[in-house]
Amino acid sequence: MGTDVAAPLTFNAVDPSTGESLREYVGATPDALDATVEAAVEVHRSGVLLDPGVRARLLRAIAAELRADGEAIVALGQRETGLPAGRLNGELERTWRQLEAFADVVEAGDDAEAIIDTADADWRPVARPDLRRMLVPLGPVAMFGASNFPLAFSTAGGDTAAALAAGCPVVVKGHRSHPGTGELVAAAVSRAVAAVGLPAGTFASLHAAGRNVGEALVAHPGIAAVAFTGSHQGGMALQRIAQARPVPIPVFAEMGSNNPLVMTAAALAERGEQLATGLVGAVTGSGGQLCTKPGIVFVPDGEAGERLIAEVGRLLDETEPPILLNASIHSGLRDGLERLQAARITSGDEREALQGCRQRPVAARDRAARLAQEPELLEERFGPFVLMLTYADEAELLDALAALPGQLTATLHAGADEQELSARVSAILVEKAGRVLYDGFPTGVAVTWAMQHGGPYPATTDPAHTSVGMTGTRRFMRPVVWQSAPAHVLPLQLRDDNPLGIWRRVDGVLTRDAVAA
């Protein structure tokens, strides 16, 4: 905790495909950080973001600015991350679409979760006063962008969109893996803030050469909540700082996952080849650098399982070695593979020298029963890697699943007639994960109302929340109830006449009607 004043203040962007140094960036000074947070606090205190109309306009304006500047953003993003243009264009579209989706939610008033209980003199055991409750913003949010989604999980990504939708000013700690891209996006957001007439403090982004800026941000008394996507070590460090503050604050850290995938013998018999192709696509897409990459696959003993393992190895070997996002992910994966001493590497020559951050896709194998004894097997290996675990029977499979820690996702590929087995495996997967999939692959996270991107620890710091989807605003809000309040102090969402026409629970019943006077 605390700012390490000796940390370097400048750093360079790097082209990971060549290792070439790009532009130099300057990390925020303690004074600049302080002024930035104070400006965000000022905006929060002013109450200007309480107006849902303003928030919706802001979200739409940001979306428009991102679309307008999309070509430049994607071009620099490619240079800084090595991700292909197709992937980045898709990510840009996802980014502006999720901003617009949150604007829809705010306009509909669904983020407020308004509840009204009218006064009732006959209520037992005592008379009930008039009670009107809705969610209000927590205050300035510190947002930590992820290296692997320079757009959708960074500067103007899902966390920022959800926080602004919730009515919270945002201070971004930009990721040093794509500082120029982040700067372009931040400029687009700031143009949108100005265009809708909001104060500049509504949004800011800070560069950081080391951990000092992020740590100081979380420790700053003006910050009210933290959103983070990244490593377990990074997320837990921020959680500890947040809990040690004089006033602790909530941290939602999404810290990765093994995303276990179960294949039954019947599934392999029905569609083994299709499963091999789908799995390799999910393991190597975006260089395997996705929080939802399947990292562990349970495969039955026997010929069909061996055929799958062989086919996966063959397809991995055929895949062009992807460029990893940065040198630290690259060395992290190589170290992780080295530590995987017990498991047998079945494909790829993972140590082969390649230009820049390119990495050959790799699979390894071991027995499912060893999961419970060998915690090393459960370490997330970020990149194009998958661990195939073979099981003899349902008992070995269920025991191994029970030994899994909390996960973002868990997937079952079963045969069409395996209803009872599916139910037993499902019951365990639901205990372990925030998203349970059937006959699919967990990469690709649709931004919808029902999406849940979260899960029990260590997948996240808080199983109650999601960092993707329309309910993500809840991370940044808290309920307040107004008791016997005169109309003039009530937010519009809670007034008798329901001027915004929103859904509310009135005397227990969901309705868009006005409250009878």
Added chain:
Amino acid sequence: MGTDVAAPLTFNAVDPSTGESLREYVGATPDALDATVEAAVEVHRSGVLLDPGVRARLLRAIAAELRADGEAIVALGQRETGLPAGRLNGELERTWRQLEAFADVVEAGDDAEAIIDTADADWRPVARPDLRRMLVPLGPVAMFGASNFPLAFSTAGGDTAAALAAGCPVVVKGHRSHPGTGELVAAAVSRAVAAVGLPAGTFASLHAAGRNVGEALVAHPGIAAVAFTGSHQGGMALQRIAQARPVPIPVFAEMGSNNPLVMTAAALAERGEQLATGLVGAVTGSGGQLCTKPGIVFVPDGEAGERLIAEVGRLLDETEPPILLNASIHSGLRDGLERLQAARITSGDEREALQGCRQRPVAARDRAARLAQEPELLEERFGPFVLMLTYADEAELLDALAALPGQLTATLHAGADEQELSARVSAILVEKAGRVLYDGFPTGVAVTWAMQHGGPYPATTDPAHTSVGMTGTRRFMRPVVWQSAPAHVLPLQLRDDNPLGIWRRVDGVLTRDAVAA
């Protein structure tokens, strides 16, 4: 952290009105605690509480058992707590009514917060799979009852009702201030568990002579969440244990509050006498031992303010000294009053010797401006005590309000024509508290859909939640989304035909209709 094996294992209930020792109770041994939690884990794993019909029947059965045994429960409660029969009868009614209210919620299916997004091949940027999300139970909940509500916030109180409604088995750490009452209530709950055919592990209550049982409970790997009502020190100790576990778990600790109350000169002019009577009732009711007791009152300088302070002093002096719940609360209040060196005691001879735990009601006064410099003034003083803080003008008032930490409640008494002042004060109170009241007193917390009993730290450990009201189930649940799931693995709440007839958000729209096939 860890069990203190040297802690005493037995303790006696005490009649606080006389100090007389009542029956002896034996604290749970480590082995008994272990077996109890394991039984709760077994119930959770079995999935038997996932059936909302079973949960609703259980909640109603507990309510019926409590009513049937109410006379004996209230009689022993009086003996152990010194609370009057009227208060305890009201609390019993609140307790069984809130169990029934949660049964209604579970039957309506509102606890599930079901959301369905049907598959959409045209979804952008990528096709959307079928996604179905609802809240599921976290697992066994450790519940810490409060001394001041032997029924409504203890063994079968709001936390237990909410946890069972959420589908979580409950292990209660009983409060040593009312062990016999707790045992009677626990027996009633266990009879209900048996009556509806659930395994005994669904609910258990443990006695504890010291802190060892509670600490071991929170540290136990089988416990998935913690609910606590009590002191700041106690709540934060549990929070630290929960965060230090190999798998951290959520703690909702309600840790008390100053419950500031603002009176304007206009309000005093309009209804000064009424305010004095109401305030004294709120300060002395239940011996002032309520989390929502107004502990700080802001009063304007001048004649009307002085009249109020004098009248409050007079009424406090006239109030029969209440019996405090136990010797520790009694000595805590006396020590706290002694530490209040700067403030001037304006009524009551707080050191006067009285029989047992009786305590004279006390008021003190100081200047509002001193709040920011004197943290001692902000210490919660549990019992019949109120601090009157005088302010010269709006600036001194607003500065003092800004210096307040997070609160459960905050109240404004303004004049009928003070709309602009009300708006300015309201904006600060909403920032500080979970419940904001107008022209009322915060004691008395109705159990309804809209109620919010929580607030920013240090009022609670998590501002997102409430420990009273129908949304309290959320503390013990987490969202799970099923992706492309075959119908047979889906919970009934998420099936196409909506067999339970619950409200769901389908493709963004709230409806009770079936999903079109």
